[in-house]
Amino acid sequence: MTVSPLVWGMTIVVILALLAFDYFFHIRKAHVPTLKEAALWSSIYVGLAIVFGILVLIFGGGTMGSEYFAGYITEKALSVDNLFVFLIIMASFRVPREDQQKVLLFGIVFSLIARTGFIFLGAALINSFAWVFYIFGLILLITAGNLLKPEAHGDSQADNVMIRLARRLFHTTEHYDGDKLFTMHNGKRALTPMLLVMVAIGGTDILFALDSIPAIFGLTQNVYIVFTATAFSLMGLRQLYFLIDGLLDRLIYLSYGLAVILAFIGVKLVLHALHENNLPFINDGEPVPVVEISTGLSLSVIIGTLIVTVVASLLSKAGKAQTAINNARRHAGSYLDLAYTADHAERERIYQLLADEETQILKMDLKYRNKAKDVDTIREQVADAHRQHAEYLAR
Numbered sequence: 001m002t003v004s005p006l007v008w009g010m011t012i013v014v015i016l017a018l019l020a021f022d023y024f025f026h027i028r029k030a031h032v033p034t035l036k037e038a039a040l041w042s043s044i045y046v047g048l049a050i051v052f053g054i055l056v057l058i059f060g061g062g063t064m065g066s067e068y069f070a071g072y073i074t075e076k077a078l079s080v081d082n083l084f085v086f087l088i089i090m091a092s093f094r095v096p097r098e099d100q101q102k103v104l105l106f107g108i109v110f111s112l113i114a115r116t117g118f119i120f121l122g123a124a125l126i127n128s129f130a131w132v133f134y135i136f137g138l139i140l141l142i143t144a145g146n147l148l149k150p151e152a153h154g155d156s157q158a159d160n161v162m163i164r165l166a167r168r169l170f171h172t173t174e175h176y177d178g179d180k181l182f183t184m185h186n187g188k189r190a191l192t193p194m195l196l197v198m199v200a201i202g203g204t205d206i207l208f209a210l211d212s213i214p215a216i217f218g219l220t221q222n223v224y225i226v227f228t229a230t231a232f233s234l235m236g237l238r239q240l241y242f243l244i245d246g247l248l249d250r251l252i253y254l255s256y257g258l259a260v261i262l263a264f265i266g267v268k269l270v271l272h273a274l275h276e277n278n279l280p281f282i283n284d285g286e287p288v289p290v291v292e293i294s295t296g297l298s299l300s301v302i303i304g305t306l307i308v309t310v311v312a313s314l315l316s317k318a319g320k321a322q323t324a325i326n327n328a329r330r331h332a333g334s335y336l337d338l339a340y341t342a343d344h345a346e347r348e349r350i351y352q353l354l355a356d357e358e359t360q361i362l363k364m365d366l367k368y369r370n371k372a373k374d375v376d377t378i379r380e381q382v383a384d385a386h387r388q389h390a391e392y393l394a395r
Contacts, residue, residue, distance in 0.1 A: 038239045086104065133269050137266045170190075216230060
């Protein structure tokens with residue numbers, strides 16, 4: 001189905017309006033969204049995506065509608081995986097909680113711009129060179145393999161080349177000045193960490209696009225569907241971050257589920273490339289008679305894999321242990337950051353949260369506790385918090 005320029009224009013206006021609404025009514029005044037606020041707006045954005053999908057089904061037909069939903073679900077799952085890296089970056093830069101919304105909205109806007117560029121570039125390549133499907137399939141298979149590595153979400157991603165270059169070329173400061181991007185430091189204009197963290201997220205967004213765009217092109221080659229599924233999957237990502245912040249560590253099998261999905265789509269792309277083959281060294285340049293995977297089967301595999309992954313993660317005792325240990329790490333880190341305050345009540349509140357989490361951890365099976373990521377580092381951090389608390393009480 002060919003989409004008219006009018007429909008394209010209306011779609012872009014709606015997306016820009018949603019971004020503008022997000023900024024002026026939620027981001028402009030720095031605050032930490034409540035769980036209720038995050039849940040409400042996450043539901044609204046998911047609802048808008050579903051309503052749009054229904055409209056695609058009605059006006060575009062069943063094939064176009066199912067392609068949209070398959071693409072939307074895949075991109076949404078990949079965007080949740082991206083939140084792990086956003087969490088690492090913001091923790092690395094110690095972004096104030098009330099300012100994290102602005103950083104996330106910038107990440108969404110930059111990601112939408114970068115992915116739109118990749119979408120039209122990918123479409124142009126596909127229209128000109130059918131063998132591009134081989135490359136896209138290979139990218140997804142390699143990405144799937146990388147997701148199976150134990151440290152798929154390493155801290156090193158927070159310190160990318162763009163950050164190192166910015167710190168080397170420009171005058172930067174280690175301290176925030178509200179949500180300002182520039183401030184005065186030692187009599188000179190300097191970049192604040194707020195700008196640097198936006199650069200970090202922008203840089204990682206480009207890397208994410210290299211994975212997500214081939215994935216959705218494996219499900220549909222309709223540029224309008226690719227664009228809208230990608231855009232709606234990014235809408236509400238900010239609210240989703242605050243809604244599932246405490247659950248991100250719990251989804252310990254998410255990377256495995258995404259690896260299965262990306263590998264499946266990668267195989268589908270390779271099969272499609274063989275079906276459209278014109279490379280002279282493969283079957284003498286003639287199409288290879290292979291079975292192609294339907295959109296319905298793709299949608300079933302994607303949904304089924306995600307359901308199994310999420311349920312297994314939530315029921316896993318190892319996942320519960322990882323969540324409790326990471327909560328203890330956060331509370332210990334918060335306590336160690338309280339050196340600037342003399343408020344005894346605030347110190348005791350944070351310390352009590354740490355103590356409660358430790359009590360819960362000690363009730364868990366030792367084998368699950370020892371399997372948690374970075375457990376030795378976390379134990380040292382917790383022990384340091386205990387030492388500082390004892391020193392504080394002894395004053």
